[in-house]
Amino acid sequence: MVVPVVQAVRYSVFDWNGLGPLDDFVGLANYARALQDTVFTSAVLNNFLIIGLSIAIQLPLGLGIALLLNREIRGRGFLRVVIFMPYVLAEVVAGVVWVLLLQPNGLVDAVVEGVGLGGLTQLWLGDPEVALGTVMVVLTWKYLGLAVLLFLAGLQGVPEDVYEAAQLDGASWWQVQRRITIPLLGPTIRTWGFLSMIGSLQLFDMVWILTGGGPANSTVTMAIYLINQGTERGQYGYASAVAVILFVISLVLAVLYQQFILRRDTDSAPTPRKAVR
Amino acid sequence: MARNRALSAVAILATASVLTACGGGDSDAGGGESDGTMTWWHNSNSDPGKAYYEQVAADFEEANPGTTIEISALAHEDMLTRLNAAFQTGDTPDVYMERGGGELADHVEAGLTMDLSEAAADTIETIGSSVNGWQVDGATYALPFSVGVVGFWYNTELFEQAGITEPPATMEELDAAVQALKDAGIQPISVGAGDKWPAAHYWYYTALRECGQDVLEDAVTTLDFSDPCFVAAGEDLEGLVATEPFNEGFLGTPAQEGPASASGLLATEQVAMELAGHWEPGVMQGLTEDGEGLGEKTGWFPFPSVEGGDGAPDAALGGGDAWACAADAPPVCVDFVQHLLSDEVQQGFAERDMGLPTNPAANDAVSDPALADLIEYRDSAPYVQLYFDTAFGENVGGAMNDEIALLFAGQATPQDVVDAVQAAAGTA
Missing domain, CATH: 3.40.190.10 (Periplasmic binding protein-like II)
Known part of the structure; x- marks a missing residue:
């Protein structure tokens, strides 16, 4: 793990096109350039927006679906599979399918028109104002399954007798969920939040296929920027500097999250709960 | 004694073949000696282009005994990725495609590409102004075989x-x-x-x-x-x-x-x-x-x-593709890329609609009428940027x-x- 990071740091202080020796030392100029580039700063903002929106949308939605699917309802197994399916699908395959669905006069437009909302059709991926929203919808579709799966697993860990006791006390279903289930799900939710945050920071594949960061840089993320402006232009030194910035941001956020949010779990748990990756 | 001589002859042969084997391996890695084994990467990975290039290479081998050409017919994107990696490691194939311009200038600066100006002077003259895009500081580093x-x-x-x-x-x-x-x-x-x-x-x-x-x-x-x-x-x-x-x-x-x-x-x-x-x-x-x-x-x-x-x-x-030789390719490489630009090979190339030939002798072989319009415009243009x-x-x-x-x-x-x-x- 250490070697690539050290190498990236080393490359990042050179102006290097990938050919020949590292002989053009530029100090921190690559870093200064990245921080001054408006496309890069908008990429950072997009990443943070995606972190915020992912949690704001997927947490309530995922929780709601998990609570629903935890009850004895007809077709529960089938619904679980349906919800989880997108997460299992390869990112590239899902992306290509969405591109076809979202193209002008594609299936999505046909459906929107079919339900009588013809005025709402958009250039889903072609309009700089709309594209990021479209990407968010696809990301939610793709990753909601993971949230639901984790929450469902967490719900299995809530002991039955707690429910029985609450029911004996005359608590309503909603009260049980709010006062008992959700607090007991805390560690699972916090772990999921961590995964979601890191995933949002590293986001690349889906956006690359859907929009490539466009139109007009409206959906660019840090990883997309790294490829577009760094390696595609043969600027490996600069790309390394961007990679180091991405790494530092991820590291700082991860450490802060550990310190202030996950710590509650690790402190109280007898065996420390480790993040999956 | 006779037996001994025979044995030592066998030994010498064995050594020689081991040496050539090494030489072959070397040229694979771009360091070919004068043994005439060359690697050739191109992007005509489907017929008729693929078969045509196999034929062209075989004809050249026959006309130049001692020369062996190892062909890699790759999908275009695949070839670009592999070439990029090859340039970074210095492990370039002997004959490969250059797109000219700044990319070529970088390769020249890194000492990866052979200067063809003198060795291929005749061919360069035949092609005419199309070679401009493959010149760096007045020297020609690749011979364009298709310019559109x-x-x-x-x-x-x-x-x-x-x-x-x-x-x-x-x-x-x-x-x-x-x-x-x-x-x-x-x-x-x-x-x-x-x-x-x-x-x-x-x-x-x-x-x-x-x-x-x-x-x-x-x-x-x-x-x-x-x-x-x-x-x-x-x-x-x-x-x-x-x-x-x-x-x-x-x-x-x-x-x-x-x-x-x-x-x-x-x-x-x-x-x-x-x-x-x-x-x-x-x-x-x-x-x-x-x-x-x-x-x-x-x-x-x-x-x-x-x-x-x-x-x-x-x-x-416009723009196009050109054949280049790696800086450390065997000298026969220049003959081969010139052969690829010969009247005969370019005509065959045009007949199979593999691109727009740069050798004027092959212009008439272009069959598609829209492409013929385009070639006419290209050749009558004062210059092709x-x-x-x-x-x-x-x-x-x-x-x-x-x-x-x-x-x-x-x-x-x-x-x-x-x-x-x-x-x-x-x-x-």
């Missing part, structure tokens, strides 16, 4: 429907054609601005029309774009974009992938025209079920002239394309394009 130019491909039937009788020759006529098509309920032009370079080709052409050849030549070497003609080029383009001639959602439209791409829209008759290179008929064939593309309805006309511009109204924008992004290299070229795409989105001014290029080139 960019122009408008159009659907002759849709033009007829809109009542357009003559392909537009000036920008005013293009505007009028756009209006006529719109009036007839036809989307006029598709452009794959999502991939950026198709949009950038418009700016390259308006720059070609606005700027004199001397200004352009100067700009390519000094990367100084302060001449006002470059801003004027952006203004011309802004004017065109303002007439809203492009397909719906063009900012996110890819160039060639799938039926909703710019090429796909033209191939499926959703739009009337598209600015693209000589590859377009081939791309469109791959995007239609019958494999015909636009078929009989395919037409071609050059980029219109711009009133008041300093540039030649018939200068062409290599695509700017290729000419300036990935870095400056990439910055240029990004900013031009933003101009299409209405988020950059003509001055911004010039500024972005200057900033990337460090000549601001």
Whole structure:
């Protein structure tokens, strides 16, 4: 793990096109350039927006679906599979399918028109104002399954007798969920939040296929920027500097999250709960 | 004694074959001695091209005893990726494809490419001005075997429907054609601005029309774009974009992938025209079920002239592929790349529609009428300007394309394009 990071740091202080020796030392100029580039700063903002929106949308939605699917309802197994399916699908395959669905006069437009909302059709991926929203919808579709799966697993860990006791006390279903289930799900939710945050920071594949960061840089993320402006232009030194910035941001956020949010779990748990990756 | 001699002969032979084996291995890694084993990477990975190149290599081996050519026929993108890796490790194949311009200049600077100026002087003379894009500081490093130019491909039937009788020759006529098509309920032009370079080709052409050849030549070497003609080029383009001639959602439209791409829209008759290179008929064939593309309805006309511009109204924008030898390739490599540019091989190349030959002796062998128009335009053009992004290299070229795409989105001014290029080139 250490070697690539050290190498990236080393490359990042050179102006290097990938050919020949590292002989053009530029100090921190690559870093200064990245921080001054408006496309890069908008990429950072997009990443943070995606972190915020992912949690704001997927947490309530995922929780709601998990609570629903935890009850004895007809077709529960089938619904679980349906919800989880997108997460299992390869990112590239899902992306290509969405591109076809979202193209002008594609299936999505046909459906929107079919339900009588013809005025709402958009250039889903072609309009700089709309594209990021479209990407968010696809990301939610793709990753909601993971949230639901984790929450469902967490719900299995809530002991039955707690429910029985609450029911004996005359608590309503909603009260049980709010006062008992959700607090007991805390560690699972916090772990999921961590995964979601890191995933949002590293986001690349889906956006690359859907929009490539466009139109007009409206959906660019840090990883997309790294490829577009760094390696595609043969600027490996600069790309390394961007990679180091991405790494530092991820590291700082991860450490802060550990310190202030996950710590509650690790402190109280007898065996420390480790993040999956 | 005799037995001993025989034994030592066997031993010597064995040693020799081990040595040649080593030599073979070496040349595989680019360090070939004079043993005549060469590696050749090309991108004609389907027939008839693949079989043709196998034949060409076999003929050459026969005519030059002691020479062995190991061919790798790769898919285009695959080849580019592997070449890139090869350049970084210095492990280049002996014969490979160069696209010229800034990319080539980088390879030359890193000492990876052989100077062919003297050894291939005759062939260079035969090819003529097409080699310009593969010269660095006056020396020629690769021999272009296919050079095409960019122009408008159009659907002759849709033009007829809109009542357009003559392909537009000036920008005013293009505007009028756009209006006529719109009036007839036809989307006029598709452009794959999502991939950026198709949009950038418009700016390259308006720059070609606005700027004199001397200004352009100067700009390519000094990367100084302060001449006002470059801003004027952006203004011309802004004017065109303002007439809203492009397909719906063009900012996110890819160039060639799938039926909703710019090429796909033209191939499926959703739009009337598209600015693209000589590859377009081939791309469109791959995007239609019958494999015909636009078929009989395919037409071609050059980029219109711009009133008041300093540039030649018939200068062409283009580019192509050239054969190069690795710096450490065996000397026979030069003979081989010259053989690839010979009358005979280029004629065979043209007959099989593998590209647009650069050896004039092969021009007549081009069978497709639209491509024949294009070759005629190329050969009568006062000069063929290599695509700017290729000419300036990935870095400056990439910055240029990004900013031009933003101009299409209405988020950059003509001055911004010039500024972005200057900033990337460090000549601001």
